[in-house]
Amino acid sequence: MSRLLFWIALAVLVVAAIRSKLRQAVKRHQQPPDPQPVQPPGRAQGAAGQAARARAEAVANAETMLCCAHCGVYYPASENVAAAGRDYCSAAHAQLAPL
Template sequence: MRMLFWLGLLVLIILALKKKMQPPKRPVATSTSTDTHPHSASSAETMVCCAHCQIYLPASEAVQRGEQMYCSKEHADLA
């Protein structure tokens, strides 16, 4: 029983060392630009609130009816 404990402990130590020795994974850059951060200030989009259900969504995905913005065509039709 004691031998099984030490064998299990040895396996755990070896696995931990293997994991620590692996190089960190880096994301592949698809752009040649120096600014590759996805949440940079230049790529931020205006968020608008749906007049029906009050959720926020990007302005490019919103449906506009008059002065009001909606999250879907169905909500715009309900107004």
């Protein structure tokens, strides 16, 4: 009997742990990325400041991604081929009908 209770308790703990992890993952997925910390100019910054600056620069340089109406691949907006009001990743896919 005690063996059965042990296995039931273990199963309950495993299910609780899995649910907790799933809730954390969902919460992390729903939260927007942390805003960049605003640092006063002219202040000495270490490696963390350089990393933050590089991250801010990468965000500023990030390009909008579009989804191809034919194959569904995401590609940079600068490579967009627009045809009949839809966006395509290449001229070949623009000539083919959307799936």
